Amino acid sequence: MKTQVCIIGGGPSGLMLSQLLHLKGIDTVVLERQSREYVLGRIRAGVLEHGFAELMREAQCGERMDKEGEIHDGFLIAHGGQVSRVDLHKYSGGSSVVVYGQTELTRDLYAARDRMNGVVIHNAEDVQPHDLKSATPYVTYRSGDEVVRIDCDFVIGADGFHGVSRKSIPRDVLKEYEKVYPFGWLGVLSRTKPVSPELIYAKHERGFALCSLRSQVLSRYYIQVPLTDSVEDWSDDAFWAELKRRLPADVAAQLVTGASIEKSIAPLRSFVAEPMRYGNLFLAGDAAHIVPPTGARGLNSAASDIYYLYHAMLAHYQNGDSTGLDQYSEKALARVWKAQRFSWWMTTMLHTFPDSIAYDQKLQETDLAYLFSSEAAQRSLAENYVGLPF
Numbered sequence: 001m002k003t004q005v006c007i008i009g010g011g012p013s014g015l016m017l018s019q020l021l022h023l024k025g026i027d028t029v030v031l032e033r034q035s036r037e038y039v040l041g042r043i044r045a046g047v048l049e050h051g052f053a054e055l056m057r058e059a060q061c062g063e064r065m066d067k068e069g070e071i072h073d074g075f076l077i078a079h080g081g082q083v084s085r086v087d088l089h090k091y092s093g094g095s096s097v098v099v100y101g102q103t104e105l106t107r108d109l110y111a112a113r114d115r116m117n118g119v120v121i122h123n124a125e126d127v128q129p130h131d132l133k134s135a136t137p138y139v140t141y142r143s144g145d146e147v148v149r150i151d152c153d154f155v156i157g158a159d160g161f162h163g164v165s166r167k168s169i170p171r172d173v174l175k176e177y178e179k180v181y182p183f184g185w186l187g188v189l190s191r192t193k194p195v196s197p198e199l200i201y202a203k204h205e206r207g208f209a210l211c212s213l214r215s216q217v218l219s220r221y222y223i224q225v226p227l228t229d230s231v232e233d234w235s236d237d238a239f240w241a242e243l244k245r246r247l248p249a250d251v252a253a254q255l256v257t258g259a260s261i262e263k264s265i266a267p268l269r270s271f272v273a274e275p276m277r278y279g280n281l282f283l284a285g286d287a288a289h290i291v292p293p294t295g296a297r298g299l300n301s302a303a304s305d306i307y308y309l310y311h312a313m314l315a316h317y318q319n320g321d322s323t324g325l326d327q328y329s330e331k332a333l334a335r336v337w338k339a340q341r342f343s344w345w346m347t348t349m350l351h352t353f354p355d356s357i358a359y360d361q362k363l364q365e366t367d368l369a370y371l372f373s374s375e376a377a378q379r380s381l382a383e384n385y386v387g388l389p390f
């Protein structure tokens with residue numbers, strides 16, 4: 001098989017790049033290790049920044065998002081017995097975020113790839129990139145007993161944190177930065193009316209909680225749990241009781257509970273791999289960096305990588321200009337690190353750390369007190385939450 005761009009990973013990053021390049025006449029093949037049902041069964045991000053939404057529209061995949069997604073102009077932070085609102089619209093110069101589930105946008109991207117007869121190969125086993133430093137790299141994968149080879153100009157590593165692409169970069173070239181938090185988020189998805197039309201981030205001495213949503217009939221709630229906990233430790237009743245304890249009493253009184261339709265624990269981790277280019281391999285999205293979900297940056301950071309790569313590929317194929325490809329790693333990482341900083345700040349301010357001392361707790365309280373007493377601080381939060389410019 002031969003293609004121009006071979007993309008490893010059929011998550012949002014890989015599908016989005018494939019769709020954008022296809023619309024400009026650039027041929028791609030997407031190799032996905034899992035079945036489509038498996039990919040669509042993963043419940044993940046739900047808050048899209050303006051730039052991501054624009055990219056969906058440019059990819060001709062924004063119709064359902066624009067119809068069913070919710071525009072959010074702000075969110076709430078519950079702390080020290082009070083609830084304060086962050087006015088995103090006011091403090092970001094009129095911007096906002098779109099609440100639309102990653103599952104839905106992935107479904108839209110798959111539908112678009114199908115409409116255009118895009119090649120997405122599922123259940124591709126033992127995917128392996130080769131000759132990445134040469135001008136003629138290739139990727140192999142196994143389909144049953146057969147090993148298939150795909151020759152290409154470029155390989156895109158969009159295969160998430162556990163993928164094969166990053167591991168193909170030699171250890172003496174790759175530098176990894178990592179911070180593992182001593183807790184995770186237990187998430188529950190339920191077919192219930194959300195407790196609040198806007199997200200509520202709750203700081204509480206028993207641990208952080210988040211009231212999020214996917215639509216007005218689908219709620220997503222999280223509570224901070226120790227890393228030693230497993231999903232089996234938490235019945236639905238135990239989850240709802242603990243969530244209520246961490247919310248302000250008037251909010252807890254309005255919480256509509258119901259059976260969980262998905263329940264999972266995500267450990268919180270910050271990670272960046274540098275560089276994001278090795279020869280003709282380009283890393284994008286979770287393959288190169290992850291953040292704790294507190295600042296809703298994960299998927300949105302993937303979007304800026306795709307934006308830079310898309311434009312760099314276009315310049316290369318349309319004008320023979322490789323400047324964008326040469327600058328990709330540096331440019332993408334500059335924005336990635338800002339998302340890392342913001343996610344670390346939100347996580348540090350809002351969670352209960354098992355080893356924190358009284359001094360740390362005072363600083364957390366002061367951080368929140370300063371935030372809601374300073375327009376400049378709220379502007380900074382809003383600017384980062386709606387997404388820094390690409």
Ligand SMILES: Cc1cc2nc3c(=O)[nH]c(=O)nc-3n(C[C@H](O)[C@H](O)[C@H](O)COP(=O)(O)OP(=O)(O)OC[C@H]3O[C@@H](n4cnc5c(N)ncnc54)[C@H](O)[C@@H]3O)c2cc1C
Nearest residue numbers: 009011012013033044045159160163266285286296298299
């Ligand atoms: C539990 C959880 C909750 C999250 N919540 C949020 C949130 O609220 N807000 C937010 O912004 N972000 C959130 N994120 C992060 C967000 O989901 C990711 O940033 C986003 O999925 C990144 O997209 P991606 O396409 O780069 O990677 P992925 O979505 O991980 O896609 C990579 C794809 O590559 C495939 N793959 C892996 N290895 C191989 C291989 N060897 N060969 C072929 N294919 C392979 C995988 O099956 C997968 O489909 C969350 C993540 C998790 C895990």
